[in-house]
Amino acid sequence: MKVRELLTNTYKSSPLLPAEIDSILGITLHKSKEYLYKKSDKNLTISAIKKFKKLIIKRQTGWPMAYLRGWQEFYALKFLVNKNTLIPRSDSELIIDTSLEFLKNSKNLNILDIGTGSGCLIIALAKNKANNNYTACDISKSALKTAKTNARKHKTKINFVHSDLLNNISLDPSSGPKPAQKFDLIIANLPYLTPQQMKEPSIKKEPRSALLSGKDGLDHYTKLLSTIKPFLAPKSCILLEIDPEQSKQIKTIIKQYLPQAKIEIIQDLNKLDRLIKITA
Ligand SMILES: C[S@@+](CC[C@H](N)C(=O)[O-])C[C@H]1O[C@@H](n2cnc3c(N)ncnc32)[C@H](O)[C@@H]1O
Structure with a gap:
């Protein structure tokens, strides 16, 4: 034919x-x-x-085109994706723009990406700002495998750690347990959807564990914020991608665990609250 x-x-x-x-x-x-x-x-x-x-x-x-293709473009870079990794969204490029602004004129900073998925965020940062120390973690071993392949493909040096949030981050594999590492920049696009939002047909083939976060979509960020303080270097910055409806609730959670922090809400191109910037 x-x-x-x-x-x-x-x-x-x-x-x-x-x-x-x-x-x-x-x-x-x-x-x-x-x-x-x-x-x-x-x-x-x-x-x-x-x-x-x-x-x-x-x-x-209902399989997304990105999974059929096997890759998705993010921040002008190609990332391998599969059913174990979330498909990178253009909305998340705001994390990169905001991070690069924070990292301007600096070097040798420690940067951590929590819930790295395909590795798109940390790799895009490492590609655009090489002179820093990059660490990324995920609870999914299969996602980490893909992230490592992407990092290799893009010739970036990233330390990948299998970890439930920050649980394994304080462990240095070479020297055994040691006090928590301090980070100058922590970025996270963790699951933040509610069971109701999970009914959206376009996301049904993506990993549930990458999207759903308890009844109100805030389980992951609540747990993360409750344990993050020992990991913060002086003058550090945390960037969290959120659902636009969550900004009020998340501000309350931040005030509970980091009462001294400055909180800013950054909107996306559609004027929706998309990113929380916390400076310690
Ligand atoms: C919304 S996806 C984001 C993936 C990628 N950072 C991006 O922006 O495309 C969330 C990621 O967090 C990971 N994750 C879920 N729960 C986690 C946990 N408790 N600790 C670490 N990572 C987690 C998922 O496996 C998934 O890869």
Whole structure:
């Protein structure tokens, strides 16, 4: 069967948009859409047609394009993603812009990313500001594996730690248990959705453990803030991505555990509260 024929048949039989169908054939053949348009007379192998049909069914059953492709762009860098990692969101680029502003004119600072997933945040920072010490953790071993591959691909030096929040961060594997490490910048895009928000169909194939955080979406940040103080270097900064509806509640939690801290809310391009900046 030729490219043109397969595409025309699928436009008729599938509920997907033609542009998506074209992209899926591109993914199948590892070619651009432009290539497909130019080579519409090309004969396809049986295995390519089979793979294409499988991907079409996956997409029809709600698999995001990023998982079919196997990568997602974030801060102009390509990151490998799979069902164990959240797909990086452009909203989270605000963490990078704000971090780079904080890191301006500095070097040799200690930076920690909690809940690193694909590693997109810490790798984007390390790529843009190499002269610092970067650490990242996640509770998911499979996510860490992907993050390590991404770090290698982008030639960045990051210390990855398997940890439930800060639990293993104070442990230095080379010298045994030691007092908590101090960080100048701590960033986190931890799970913050409620069970109600989890019903959104577009996120149903992403890891639940990367999204859901108790009844009010605040379990992770509450636990993190209750244990974070010993890890803060003087004049340090914490950046937390939040749901726009959570800013009031999270301010109350911060005041409880870090009463002296300065709290700022940073809005995204849609003028929604997206980031909490805490300076100690
Ligand atoms: C919303 S995703 C963010 C991933 C990535 N930082 C990003 O911005 O795309 C949250 C991440 O936190 C991790 N996570 C969930 N609970 C955790 C915990 N208790 N300790 C450490 N990481 C956790 C999940 O495995 C997931 O990778």
